[in-house]
Amino acid sequence: MKVARPLAYALEMMSLPTAPCNEGAVSAWIEGFIARRPALRLRRDRWGNLLVRYPGRGRRRGRALVFCAHMDHPGFTALGVDAQGRLRARWMGGVPLHLLDDRRVRFSCERGWVKGRIVSVATLPGERATADVAVETNGPVPPGAVGMWDFPDARLAGTRLIARGCDDVGGAASLISFLDAAVRRRMPQSFDVLFTRAEEWGFLGAVAACRTGTLPKDAIVISIETSKELPNARQGDGPIIRVGDRAMVFAPEVAARLTDAAEGLRRRDPAFRFQRRLMDGGICEASVFAAWGYPTGGLCLPLGNYHNVTPDGRRIGPEYIDVRDYLGLVRLYGAVVETFRAPPPRRNAFRGMCLKLLAGRRRFLV
Ligand SMILES: [Zn+2]
Structure with a gap:
């Protein structure tokens, strides 16, 4: 079956093995993608985060704009064999640990997947996202x-x-799709993409990147996520401008410009759908970048079976996103870059509207 390029990237990348601190297959895939596109620049920081630059044409106007997605997913890393000849493995990620027992798993080995079943779970003292x-x-x-x-x-x-x-x-694949489109269309504006490690085990890659200056100092950071579907943030209603997460509310001026970008797209194409929501089902890397002083915003896709937990909270299932939301997000990136590269609006449009209302109606006040 022939599918659109962004979907082909998603299908290929989302089939790769990955776990917190064990993202080698995804980062190697991304490095291969970059190596085949001389228009892109790649820098790997000492922590294994990948910073990709699309330089655009001419001199950059305004601050650096960095989209960010993490390369890991809650999962296991094999440790060795125990006295009974069973595989020992470490779990890392935010899933209720009582759900781990007696589940079917698979390990990525040289000759393909090796399947197995969890027969015992040992939690570690004080650790809610780790188990052996x-x-x-x-x-x-x-x-x-x-x-x-x-x-x-x-x-x-x-x-x-x-x-x-x-x-x-899935978020990383949406950014790969955008990088691919930027190179093909020779988009004039520049932007950066940061692919991080170990988000699911305490934002380790993002925090390390902040501590050691991986990002340009003047960066505006847009965190890209798949985020737990909520009653007012449904699949199929479009990508979401995420105004905040469980930890904090993000920069209003960044959210306003993201909204400008999405509204501009909708004016040109009334079929384009988007949502603007507080996604407080989890914490994302935008909160980390905000804590280190970067102006931040978020874009996300509503995610089904968040962290592989079914809605009843009792079973493990595959995750899923909506194809239309995903393709809408890929489209939105171009409008976002254009909006952030344009000079900021000189007048506060909302204030202007309020003043106009007051001028027309002030006699009713007195
Ligand atoms: Zn995530």
């Missing part, structure tokens, strides 16, 4: 192998993109 598990497997698994829930490769089903994990390789 024993797994009975149907083959040897070398230490360091990535383990994920035992679901098939990413696939399209109607309007859904279903995968072992969408969070956040």
